[in-house]
Amino acid sequence: MSDLTLILLAAGSSSRFSQDVKKQWLRIGHQPLWQFVAQRLEKTNRFSQIIIVAAADEIEFMQQYASYEFIAGGSSRQESLRNALEHVSNSYVLVNDIARACISEDLLGRIIDAKDSADCIVPYLNVTDTIVYEKETIDREKVKKIQTPQLSKTAVLKAALETNQTYTDESSAIVAHGGTRKFVAGEDDAHKITYAEDLNKVPCLHTPSSDILSGNGFDVHAFDDKGEMWLGGVEIKSDFGFKAHSDGDVAIHALIDALLGAAGMGDIGMLFPDNNAQYKGADSKELLKRVVTKLHNFGFVIINADITIAAQTPRLADYKQPMRTTLAAILNIDPSRMNVKATTTERLGFIGRSEGVGVIANANLKYFNWKTIG
Numbered sequence: 001m002s003d004l005t006l007i008l009l010a011a012g013s014s015s016r017f018s019q020d021v022k023k024q025w026l027r028i029g030h031q032p033l034w035q036f037v038a039q040r041l042e043k044t045n046r047f048s049q050i051i052i053v054a055a056a057d058e059i060e061f062m063q064q065y066a067s068y069e070f071i072a073g074g075s076s077r078q079e080s081l082r083n084a085l086e087h088v089s090n091s092y093v094l095v096n097d098i099a100r101a102c103i104s105e106d107l108l109g110r111i112i113d114a115k116d117s118a119d120c121i122v123p124y125l126n127v128t129d130t131i132v133y134e135k136e137t138i139d140r141e142k143v144k145k146i147q148t149p150q151l152s153k154t155a156v157l158k159a160a161l162e163t164n165q166t167y168t169d170e171s172s173a174i175v176a177h178g179g180t181r182k183f184v185a186g187e188d189d190a191h192k193i194t195y196a197e198d199l200n201k202v203p204c205l206h207t208p209s210s211d212i213l214s215g216n217g218f219d220v221h222a223f224d225d226k227g228e229m230w231l232g233g234v235e236i237k238s239d240f241g242f243k244a245h246s247d248g249d250v251a252i253h254a255l256i257d258a259l260l261g262a263a264g265m266g267d268i269g270m271l272f273p274d275n276n277a278q279y280k281g282a283d284s285k286e287l288l289k290r291v292v293t294k295l296h297n298f299g300f301v302i303i304n305a306d307i308t309i310a311a312q313t314p315r316l317a318d319y320k321q322p323m324r325t326t327l328a329a330i331l332n333i334d335p336s337r338m339n340v341k342a343t344t345t346e347r348l349g350f351i352g353r354s355e356g357v358g359v360i361a362n363a364n365l366k367y368f369n370w371k372t373i374g
């Protein structure tokens, strides 16, 4: 049984990547990048424990993909690592940035083989360009570009990180704490995805699946006598409104469920619980915007959506077009891809008796094709 834990750091915010999608959610086939990297390393059978550090609000969705040990990250790489180290059960730990996706078995093997030769084993690359530090050209033979994965003695790394000082990698913390570091030759393919153009330098990644993911949503709200009604993101002239915890925009709620359904992200209640005071009277357009941002962060692109509003009253003919343009703008799609339909129920049922409104929605998503950037 191996005495080595793998920690994959995937709790970053991808700010320098400058895309709607977070880099850990880029799709390789159907797999998000974090899962692709985890599986690649898991297949080597070198680890008896695998921990993935992720943003706290992404863990629930990640658990739908794979059953690793997920730990909530912190506000910096170092804090994320510290959180994970609390859960390490082995005397050695290999830490890799999820952003270094193409780690070869050869590199991994050479790092692990050297595990008892120092407190931290570190892959590096030589520098071939001239290096100028401030005004001075320095000896490039003395410069190393440090990569991950880095293998450390768990106790040494934990002790080294009990500090307020920030280190950009494990080995710097360990050396500053009096520990030893051994360098092994790194690889160009272990290049870190930091900016979008880095995607051209990671050869092991293949294109996302071109599958279309379809979802549906359904919601009903009863009328009440509050004199304000919002439907499809548009204010409707009416003497009554909807009974609801939020503003009661039943059309947007059904649309949100269709989008979440297509993404496999559960339902609206999981994201915006109706017992949470934060959402009392909430503007559903704002909730929809948050869902769209989440979908984009998770690597989805909205293709189209279609809603059918079943209402005996109010009459909606004049509102369908404003709803279409309002919703399309929030979904960031062309209005031609956001269809809005309205129907009565021929006076049948609770809708026919004008007790409330029901809405069904459909939405289609695809994966963001990151091959088009970089």
Ligand SMILES: Nc1ccn([C@@H]2O[C@H](COP(=O)(O)OP(=O)(O)OP(=O)(O)O)[C@@H](O)[C@H]2O)c(=O)n1
Binding pocket: 009, 010, 011, 012, 013, 014, 015, 016, 017, 024, 053, 073, 074, 075, 076, 077, 078, 080, 081, 096, 097, 098, 099, 100, 192, 193, 194
């Ligand atoms: N609070 C943080 C910050 C970073 N990381 C991880 O540390 C690795 C290296 O960080 P970097 O490439 O800088 O990723 P981001 O922090 O996402 O990028 P940026 O700094 O551009 O926002 C990444 O795998 C990232 O997910 C982390 O787990 N927790």
Ligand SMILES: C[C@](O)(CO)[C@H](O)COP(=O)(O)O
Binding pocket: 077, 097, 145, 146, 147, 148, 168, 169, 170, 192, 194
């Ligand atoms: C750990 C690292 O990948 C080694 O090169 C690098 O320091 C991470 O830097 P980042 O700014 O947190 O991406």
